[in-house]
Amino acid sequence: MKQALASGAGSSLKSTEFEMSDRDFKDIAAMLYADAGIYMPESKTTLVYSRLVKRLRALNLESFREYCDLVGSPDGSDERREMLSALTTNVTRFFREPHHFEHLSAHVLPPLLELARRGGRVRLWSAACSTGPEPYSMALTVLGLEPNAASLDIRILASDIDPRVVEEGRRGVYPVAALVEAPVALRKRYFAGVGGDERRGLQASEELRRLVVFRTLNLNGAWPMPGKFNVIFCRNVVIYFDEQTQQTVWSKFAAKLERGGVLYIGHSERVTGPAAARFASDGVTAYRLREGDGA
Ligand SMILES: C[S@@+](CC[C@H](N)C(=O)[O-])C[C@H]1O[C@@H](n2cnc3c(N)ncnc32)[C@H](O)[C@@H]1O
Numbered sequence: 001m002k003q004a005l006a007s008g009a010g011s012s013l014k015s016t017e018f019e020m021s022d023r024d025f026k027d028i029a030a031m032l033y034a035d036a037g038i039y040m041p042e043s044k045t046t047l048v049y050s051r052l053v054k055r056l057r058a059l060n061l062e063s064f065r066e067y068c069d070l071v072g073s074p075d076g077s078d079e080r081r082e083m084l085s086a087l088t089t090n091v092t093r094f095f096r097e098p099h100h101f102e103h104l105s106a107h108v109l110p111p112l113l114e115l116a117r118r119g120g121r122v123r124l125w126s127a128a129c130s131t132g133p134e135p136y137s138m139a140l141t142v143l144g145l146e147p148n149a150a151s152l153d154i155r156i157l158a159s160d161i162d163p164r165v166v167e168e169g170r171r172g173v174y175p176v177a178a179l180v181e182a183p184v185a186l187r188k189r190y191f192a193g194v195g196g197d198e199r200r201g202l203q204a205s206e207e208l209r210r211l212v213v214f215r216t217l218n219l220n221g222a223w224p225m226p227g228k229f230n231v232i233f234c235r236n237v238v239i240y241f242d243e244q245t246q247q248t249v250w251s252k253f254a255a256k257l258e259r260g261g262v263l264y265i266g267h268s269e270r271v272t273g274p275a276a277a278r279f280a281s282d283g284v285t286a287y288r289l290r291e292g293d294g295a
Contacts, residue, residue: 013049018056020049024064028052031071031080032087036161037220037249039242040087051086055079085162089240092130094174095137095181097235100264103283104231105141108262112230113145116152125229127219127253128237129158132169132212133178136204138233139211140186150210157225159217170214172204219249228258228294236266247273254278259294263287 013020028048029040040048052067059079061067070076071083095101116122124142126135135158142149142156160166176198179187190208194200217223219237232253238246253263254275265271265285279287 013045016049017053018049018062018064020045020064024068027068027072028064028083028087032084035080035084036088036218036240037242037245038088038240039245048087052083055082055086081163085164088162090130090162090165092133092236093181094133094179096134097267097285098181099284100233100235100286101137101141103286104138104262104264105145107282108231109142109145113142113149113152113154116146116149116154120153121227122152122154123227123229123258124154124156124231125233125256126156126158127217127232127234129160129166129169129214130162131165131174132158132172132204132214133174134158134233134235135169135212135214136172136208137182138231139208140182140190142211143190143208144183144186150207154211156212157215157229158212159215161216161218163216166214166216169212170209172209173201175201178202219252220245223252223256225256228256229261230258231262231264232257233264235264235269238269239266243272247275250275254289254293257289257294259289260291261289261294263289 012022012025025042025045025048032038032040056064056067059067059070061070071080112122124138126138129135135156138156142154146152158169173194179191179202187202190205191202192205194203220241234249234253238249241249250271251274257263262282263271263279263286265287267285269285271279271287278290278293280290282288
């Protein structure tokens with residue numbers, strides 16, 4: 001069994017435990033693009049190999065060709081989901097890019113909370129929520145301003161293409177270290193040790209979880225939610241899409257925002273294409289739908 005990773009001509013990996021040919025890589029990349037809109041350039045061959053090699057071992061397969069045949073067949077739909085889980089990057093943390101939560105708290109939530117106190121409907125969306133720290137950080141920010149939020153008509157949709165991370169988010173259990181960036185008072189009030197024991201992790205309280213609704217949703221598929229959103233966080237996901245796919249997603253977000261709605265994006269992302277004209281900059285990587293739009 002050969003262990004060293006060596007890249008041959010094109011994208012093929014030879015001298016590895018399993019050979020991955022150019023064709024294998026291209027087939028996997030094409031399936032990932034078709035399923036999730038994620039663009040995998042040839043420079044990511046080693047990454048694809050290292051993320052999928054465990055799957056080949058678990059399934060006792062002999063080659064990447066066999067794996068491609070399996071995930072490309074009707075019988076391989078479960079494994080196709082496993083492949084998607086293995087190839088998506090789920091890195092996230094509580095209060096990541098803290099300036100967004102400061103902006104949300106100072107400039108966006110106050111009028112929305114007024115609206116909710118008068119009986120209005122307020123909707124926020126974490127559109128690639130991974131295991132949940134982002135939507136829970138949004139919920140903690142809401143509760144920091146309005147402790148009764150869960151009894152008002154305020155909800156946060158937390159969605160991701162990967163059902164595994166969605167399930168983790170729904171459970172809402174994190175190691176203590178994951179919450180160090182959360183404001184101490186909010187962490188103490190809305191998280192408690194599992195079974196009273198913090199060594200088993202901190203679990204989001206019932207009240208916090210009531211604000212957040214987790215769903216599996218592909219940003220490049222149909223969006224079944226009928227209503228619009230006041231705030232959308234779509235951070236650190238479109239970087240995995242090609243330019244055309246990004247532009248389509250930005251336009252769909254613009255159409256899904258209420259009048260004056262705000263879109264937060266990742267620090268290395270920018271709104272491009274026809275949707276760019278519909279947004280005005282409202283801070284660092286924060287955009288507000290232009291006046292007159294979103295009616
Ligand atoms: C790097 S994480 C970002 C998490 C969070 N937004 C943050 O910034 O901390 C990217 C997430 O996007 C999800 N993702 C990838 N393609 C997607 C798609 N087409 N639709 C919805 N989610 C997708 C992945 O499953 C992953 O959980």
